[in-house]
Structures are given as C-alpha cells and as structure tokens.
Amino acid sequence: MRARGLFAILLWFPACLLPVTEDGGVTDGGVRCVDYSGEQVCAVVPKEASCGLATCGVGQECCQTSGECVALGSSGCSSGATQWPNGRACARQSDCGADEFCMSDDSSRCLAQGHCQSINNCGYCGAPGTARCQVCGCNGTTYSSIQEACVAGVRAVVGPCGVAAHDAGAADVRCGNAGQCPAGSQCCAITGRCFAPSESWRCEEQPDGSILDCVSTGECNSGAGGGAGGDRVCDGNACGGPGLCRPRGSTSSCGGDVNPVCGCDGQNYVNACWARAAGTRVAHGGNCP
Secondary structure: OOOOOHHHHHHHOOHHHOOOOOOOOOOOOOEEEEEEOOEEEEEEOOOOOEEOOEEOOOOEEEEOOOOEEEEOOOOOOOOOOOOOOOOOEEOOHHHOOOOEEEEEOOOOOOOOOEEEEEOOOOOOOOOOOOOOOOEEEOOOOEEOOHHHHHHHOOOEEEOOEOOEOOOOHHHHEEOOOHHHOOOOOEEEOOOOEEEOHHHHHHHOEOOOOOEOOEOOHHHHHHOOOOOOOOOEEEEOEOOOOOEEEEEOOOHHHOOOOOOOEEEOOOOEEOOHHHHHHOOOOEEEEOOOO
C-alpha cells in the first residue's frame, strides 16, 4: 500500500482488518474489498439503502430515477435508455450484477437514470483522502475517493459533505441530509447540494430534465454551479435570474448561421453561440438598441 497520509490510512486500514472474501464479495462485517487499478480498496457497504432523503426499509430498495423506496423485485421502477455504450441501463441496484454498481449517468446527480458499472472501474483519484479526491455520498457519508464510494455501492457528488469549497453560499455545500447544510437551507435529494428556500429552482427539474444551477458565471467556474472549474458560462433567459452552467466553447464551433442576438454586455453577436463563447448571456433576439 502506498502512503496516502494519516487520514487515508485511518480510513483504509481498519476496514481491511475485517474478514473479506477473495472475490470482492461482501462479508458478514459489511466490508467489501476489490482490486482497483492495482491497489486494494475496501469500503463498508451500508446495511440500508438511502433513497433521496429517505432510508429504505427491509424488503425495499431505492428507485434511483424517482427517489422512492420500492419493494424488491417490484415492477414499479423501470429504467430508461442510457447513453453509456458500455453499461446496461439501470434504475435500481437489483438491475445490475453482484460485482456491478448502478452508477448515475449524470455525475452531478444523486437521483438520475443510471448504467451498470463494474465496482472496480467507476473513476479514479490518485490521492484518496485529500480535499480534491473526497466525495459526498448521497447517503451523507464523506468518502476518501470516488473509488471508495463505488466499492461501497453509494452514488456520490464531488466534494466532502457539509463543507463549502468556495464562497458561493449554500449552493456550494454538498449534502446527504439537511443537517449538513447551513442554517435555514435545505438539502436537494436530486443533486446532493444544499439550497436556500428562496432559490427552490436549484432543486426543480425543467421541462428538458435539466436543473438550473447558477446566477452568475463566477458560480460555474468556482465549481459551485454543477461542476468543477473549466471555461464555462451561466447561460439563461435574459440577463438576470437563474441559468444553467454550460461550456463557453469557441467561435470556431459556432458556425455562421445569422440569427442576431444582443448580449447582456451590450454587444451584438451573430447568434447565441457566439455570445456564449464571449462569456455573456443573451439579453434578447435581434440587435441591441
């Protein structure tokens, strides 16, 4: 085992002192260990399935597309189509094999359509335990890395639970329950992020299935608005109000379709793509006054 710092050693070492099966199965102690990129990764598999902000009881499992606990083997939780070419579609863990995990198609969501992924191939972070590797399990547990959460069979979003990495208010705090959110805010079961009641749109699906996640481009590039870093812009209708973080892109990919728009920066653009590439929202169609 390579040295990973005191936190990672404390998290990894005691779990693997418990008996484990050689094939990655779960022991009576609730621990599963698998070979992950040449290293053994162990994690405690929760005895109860979390489902949104609820916990499923005996004989139930989580329908991860609706956020409801359903009876094992029931027909009330059907999976749709997944865009992942190497994984079968799933809506609950029982749709997958014993060595697979129903991983979310959208890594920024706890409740979403999923695909069956091998538990030793869900992503990798090379410095488990560090702030950049930690993820917040949708059950409210902070895991040292995405690979540990995967071995545990728990969906997760990037960043430790209950901690704000940037100055973006409640929306920057990852959560699995309301107790991990700042006072007066709530935990969104869909995204695993806190939100202020006055910004309920952060936890409401739009007609196209998206969830608005920003009010400024600064939120997008800080990681508070749906993802970490990158050259992105808060895109939305008109110049104020909530929007959706989108890649800014470059004008070379915009094409020359002439559909003039007025940017919120007061400049005219060939089309909305050109405005987004410049890092601005569209105020309205047509040229600026």
